[in-house]
Structures are given as structure tokens and as C-alpha cells.
Amino acid sequence: MSQTGGTSTTDEPAEGPVDAPVxxxxxGYRVGVTAARKVDEQAALLTRRGAQVVVAPALSLDPHRVDDAQLHAATEDVLARPVDLFLATTGIGMRAWFEAAKGWGLLRRLLDHLGDAEILARGPKSVGALRRYGLRELWAPESEEFEDVLDHLRGRDLTGRRIVVQEHGQSLSMVGHALRRRGAExxxxxxxxxxxxxxxxxxxxMIDLIAERDLDAVTFTSAPAVAALMDAAGSTGRRxxxxxxxxxxxxxxxxxxxTSAAFEMWGVPTIFPERSRLAAMVKQLETELPSRREGLTLELVGGHQLLLHGDEVLVDGVEVKLSAAPAAVLQALVSNPGNVISRQALLAMLPSGTAGSEHAVEMAVARLRAALGTRSVQTVVKRGYRLAVAP
Structure with missing residues (x-):
């Protein structure tokens, strides 16, 4: 032991109580976290369950507000004429807009103006922001997907209707284009x-850790974070x-x-909980990661049992041989048992060399059904397929 300036240092382990590892x-699992917001909360949820956490925010901590003059001008444009339909997409965006309007002395006018419109919200956070300011949505999808908002409007005559869309950090120009094609302003x-x-x-x-398989899982809490990580991976040549x-x-x-949908273009299978919450996401990892090491067992409808262990697939204890395309579809479906996987997502996951059309997905699903039983893979009209698990 040596002493320097009254502070003792030693090469021996310190005596006294030592915190036991969680x-x-x-x-034994290593999990990467890409979030910038609520990162401490998410890391704590993971470490309390024993995970080793690697944090690497993919996005800046705070969203960058657009120029105040630009937002002010957009607000005045909204107020200039009646709005028939208002689409609210994010809670943080709605709150920021209303706070800015308050600073300009326009909040009351804006709330009254939007209150006269039919309001659709993309998810619970935007619903919460609307209600906080006294506005009520007429409809919001359970899925929180903008595609379902557009589906809700399908079949309605939008000719001449004025629609205002609050963007959510990324441009929704394609949404605007789709609505304009139907005659909306x-x-x-x-x-x-x-x-x-x-x-x-x-x-x-983190990209190096992913590419080298040194992480067991990586969590994502927003679609822009997925895009940012993939862009960064592209810039390093490791995408x-x-x-x-x-x-x-x-x-x-x-x-x-x-967030999961942002991976579709890359053909990446994902998992996500039924409720879009941090705790639910971490809870899902508790079962998903151990099952991948030990073998995944699922109870299917009709009393059948599906077991996946490595490349082996067993139904009721009998090994099932699958070719590459049905095996890829099965991997995607078991990653989210009971949840709908779109045809486009399944198509992206089919092995290279497979015909690039939805017919290829239908053929792969047909072969998978023949192997597992026709009731195991269900078609959800206009949305895709899901693995029918026992309740």
C-alpha cells in the first residue's frame, strides 16, 4: 500500500461489502441500445435483468426544431382557411407546435381551428397530446401505423377536402402525394x-459489434433510429x-x-411487443434471447407444438424438412408469433434468387402450410400473414 497526499491506493481488493453482480x-447477454431519449430508463430495465448494456445513440438527443419563421408561416397558412381533416402523428411534435403557437399568441385560434376539423391520430402519444390541449380524435389505429390511417381513409371521397398533416421528424411527402392523387388539398x-x-x-x-456478432440484441425505439444506423453502416462499408x-x-x-416496419426494406426480421412500451420490449427480450439459445417452443392452434432448435424444425416431435424460402418465412413469423407480417416484409426476407414478386411469398407460405398444417399460418386480408399460436 502507498499513500499520496492523504489518499490511499492499493493493489489489493478493497475490504468490506461488494455489490454482487445482478x-x-x-x-450473459449483451444488448445494444440506440435510443437517445429515455436511455437511462431503458438501460436500467436491462441491467436489472442482468444484461450487459452498450449504449450508442443513433440520433441527436433533442429533435432539431425547424426554423421558427418557417413554422410560423405554416401555422398562418393552416389558419387561413378551414381544415376538413387533421392528421396528428407524434406527441412531441404536437406539443412543440402548440407551445410555439402559444408564444406567437396563436394557440387559442389554432386549437379552435383544428377543433372544427375531423381529427385522426397515429397513436397513443399523439392522442395524449391532443387531449391535453382539449382536442379529441375521432379515430386512431391500434397498430400506430400510418398505413392504417390511410387505409381508414380509403374508399372515402377526398376530392376538394383540405387535409393538414403534422410531420413526425421525417418527411411524409409520399403520404401527401397519395392523398393529392385522390383529389385532396x-x-x-x-x-x-x-x-x-x-x-x-x-x-x-456498435456497427462493428453487430457485424462481428458481439451483441445478442439491439433495441430500437424509432424508425429514424433504424435509418440512421443503416446510413452509418453504409458509410463504413459494413451495411x-x-x-x-x-x-x-x-x-x-x-x-x-x-419502428419494425423500417427494417422491411432490408429484409431484417424483428420482434416487437403488443404494447409499444419500453418495459414490454425488454420483457419480450427476457424470453426471446434465452429461447434462441435453448430452442424455441410454441403452442400452435389445434393443439400442435412447434419446436425450433438451430436449423431443426419439429412439429409434435416429428422433424419437418423445409426448403430455403418456407424456412425464411417461418423464421419471420416465429420472431413475432401472433403478429401480422406484411407480404412486402416476407418478400424481402426470401433468399436471393427467389422470384421478386408476392407470388413467391404465396408459394413459400403454401409450402410452409403443407409442412406445418393449414391452420398454423393464417392470412390476414390486405395485411399479410401471421403464425396462429394458442391463446
Whole structure:
């Protein structure tokens, strides 16, 4: 032992009580976290369950507000004429817009103006923001997907209707284009833009960990975070390795279906909980990660049991041989048992060389049904397929 300036240092372990390592359902697993907001809460949820956590925010901590003059001008444009339909997409965006309007002395006018319109909300956070300011949505999808909002409007005559869309950090220009094709007059209000993290080094290190299979799972709480990670992976030349890792060994854990949909273009299977909450996402990892090591067992409708262990697939204890395409479909479906996987997502997951059409998906599903039993894979009209698990 030596003493320097009154402070003792020693090479011996300190005596006295030492915190015991946390042992839980995620002990031995390494999980990457890409969130910037509520990162401490998410990390605590994971570490309390024994996981080793690697944090690398994919986006800046705070959304970048658009220029005040631009937002002010957009607000005045909204107020200039009656609004028939208002689409609210995010809670943070709605709150920021209303606070800005308050500063300009326009809040009361804006609330009254939007209150005269039919209001649709994309999910519970935007619903909460609307109600906080005394506005009531007429409808919101359970899925929190904007596609379902558009489906809700399908079949309605939108000719000449004025629609205002609050953008959610990324441009919704394609949504506006789709509505304009149906005769609507569309105005978008951009409250903020999400941008990549100012310091890219943590996300670059996480990309290396993913590509080298040194993480068991990576969590995502927003679609822009998925895009930011993939963009960063592309800039380092490791995007193909990252996609391959997610397709095989690293679990892409998403907070909900909107975030999950951002992976579809890459053919990456994801998992997400029924309720889009951090705690539910972490809870799902508690069962998903151990099952991948020990073999996944699912109880299917009709009293059948499905067991996956490595490349082996067994139904009621009997091994089932699957070719590459049906096996890829099964992997996608078991990653989210009971949840709907779109045809486009399944098509992206089919092996290279497969005909690039939805007919290829239908053929793969037909072969999978023949192997597992026709009731095991259900068709959800206009949406896709799901694995029918026992309640």
C-alpha cells in the first residue's frame, strides 16, 4: 500500500461489502441500445435483468426544431382557411407546435381551428397530446401505423377536402402525394427534424459489434433510429454485414410495429411487443434471447407444438424438412408469433434468387402450410400473414 497526499491506493481488493453482480433472465447477454431519449430508463430495465448494456445513440438527443419563421408561416397558412381533416402523428411534435403557437399568441385560434376539423391520430402519444390541449380524435389505429390511417381513409371521397398533416421528424411527402392523387388539398406542418447523433463514434463502434456478432440484441425505439444506423453502416462499408447479422444471429428488438416496419426494406426480421412500451420490449427480450439459445417452443392452434432448435424444425416431435424460402418465412413469423407480417416484409426476407414478386411469398407460405398444417399460418386480408399460436 502507498499513500499520496492523504489518499490511499492499493493493489489489493478493497475490504468490506461488494455489490454482487445482478443475476437475472438476461444474465450473459449483451444488448445494444440506440435510443437517445429515455436511455437511462431503458438501460436500467436491462441491467436489472442482468444484461450487459452498450449504449450508442443513433440520433441527436433533442429533435432539431425547424426554423421558427418557417413554422410560423405554416401555422398562418393552416389558419387561413378551414381544415376538413387533421392528421396528428407524434406527441412531441404536437406539443412543440402548440407551445410555439402559444408564444406567437396563436394557440387559442389554432386549437379552435383544428377543433372544427375531423381529427385522426397515429397513436397513443399523439392522442395524449391532443387531449391535453382539449382536442379529441375521432379515430386512431391500434397498430400506430400510418398505413392504417390511410387505409381508414380509403374508399372515402377526398376530392376538394383540405387535409393538414403534422410531420413526425421525417418527411411524409409520399403520404401527401397519395392523398393529392385522390383529389385532396394537402398541407404539411414540419415541427422538427430528427438528425444523426453529433458524435458518430459510439454508433460506429456498435456497427462493428453487430457485424462481428458481439451483441445478442439491439433495441430500437424509432424508425429514424433504424435509418440512421443503416446510413452509418453504409458509410463504413459494413451495411451488408450488419444486415446479415440481424438476419441470422443478432435480434433486432423494436418498441412497436412502426419502428419494425423500417427494417422491411432490408429484409431484417424483428420482434416487437403488443404494447409499444419500453418495459414490454425488454420483457419480450427476457424470453426471446434465452429461447434462441435453448430452442424455441410454441403452442400452435389445434393443439400442435412447434419446436425450433438451430436449423431443426419439429412439429409434435416429428422433424419437418423445409426448403430455403418456407424456412425464411417461418423464421419471420416465429420472431413475432401472433403478429401480422406484411407480404412486402416476407418478400424481402426470401433468399436471393427467389422470384421478386408476392407470388413467391404465396408459394413459400403454401409450402410452409403443407409442412406445418393449414391452420398454423393464417392470412390476414390486405395485411399479410401471421403464425396462429394458442391463446
Amino acid at each position: 443475476v437475472g433472465p438476461l444474465t 394537402v398541407s404539411t406542418v414540419s415541427v422538427y427534424r430528427v438528425v444523426a447523433a453529433e458524435d458518430p463514434e459510439p454508433i460506429f463502434r 451488408d454485414e450488419v444486415v446479415s447479422a440481424f438476419q441470422a444471429d443478432v435480434v433486432a428488438s423494436c418498441v412497436g410495429p412502426v
